[in-house]
Amino acid sequence: GQQVMQIPQYQHVQEGEDFTTYCNSSTTLSNIQWYKQRPGGHPVFLIQLVKSGEVKKQKRLTFQFGEAKKNSSLHITATQTTDVGTYFCAGSFYNQGGKLIFGQGTELSVKP
Amino acid sequence: ETGVTQTPRHLVMGMTNKKSLKCEQHLGHNAMYWYKQSAKKPLELMFVYSLEERVENNSVPSRFSPECPNSSHLFLHLHTLQPEDSALYLCASSRDRDPAVYEQYFGPGTRLTVT
Numbered sequence: 735g736q737q738v739m740q741i742p743q744y745q746h747v748q749e750g751e752d753f754t755t756y757c758n759s760s761t762t763l764s765n766i767q768w769y770k771q772r773p774g775g776h777p778v779f780l781i782q783l784v785k786s787g788e789v790k791k792q793k794r795l796t797f798q799f800g801e802a803k804k805n806s807s808l809h810i811t812a813t814q815t816t817d818v819g820t821y822f823c824a825g826s827f828y829n830q831g832g833k834l835i836f837g838q839g840t841e842l843s844v845k846p
Numbered sequence: 847e848t849g850v851t852q853t854p855r856h857l858v859m860g861m862t863n864k865k866s867l868k869c870e871q872h873l874g875h876n877a878m879y880w881y882k883q884s885a886k887k888p889l890e891l892m893f894v895y896s897l898e899e900r901v902e903n904n905s906v907p908s909r910f911s912p913e914c915p916n917s918s919h920l921f922l923h924l925h926t927l928q929p930e931d932s933a934l935y936l937c938a939s940s941r942d943r944d945p946a947v948y949e950q951y952f953g954p955g956t957r958l959t960v961t
Contacts, residue, residue, distance in 0.1 A: 776936060776952040776955050779951065782949060822889070833902065834891070835891075836888040837888055838886075839888065
């Protein structure tokens, strides 16, 4: 079946450093969503990207959707300890009947 | 956040037990989902209900049996589970089932341990 691959699996950064996680698909995506799961918590929706080449910002977070709609990235500028958690991308495909496929997630830890 | 609630939050059961997980959404959504989250694995979609009708059954073993009596409630009935079924079970809802348009709201999950 179709998959969404996400890297890296883990990222340890010093507070103030930047962080990026990447999602890739071999098949064109209809759209991509990003979620954040705090330790011991549940996934919380962050944003959705739909258009080719789309870039959206939320404060220190920048989300991009590739021109071919096969990849996406989340970049956090100057990480803070509150950014700790696992970030998931989730994509839907045109021929999958509306199913959301989650990537493996990137677990971010921030050292103060 | 109290939009989607799940009970119990923790459950320990033996392999011969029968138990049920409950999910309730207070958002007026039409679609509800069950996911399984195991360590080191992505979220696995188990079941999708749209307007109380099951529209997706993702090759889930028959020892998991969903029930959706109305658009606000979703159950997952468990029987004769295996230790590898131990995981966090997450319920989610969305306004409609088209993920190209609508995001999903997750409940806090039920941490299930099968002994």
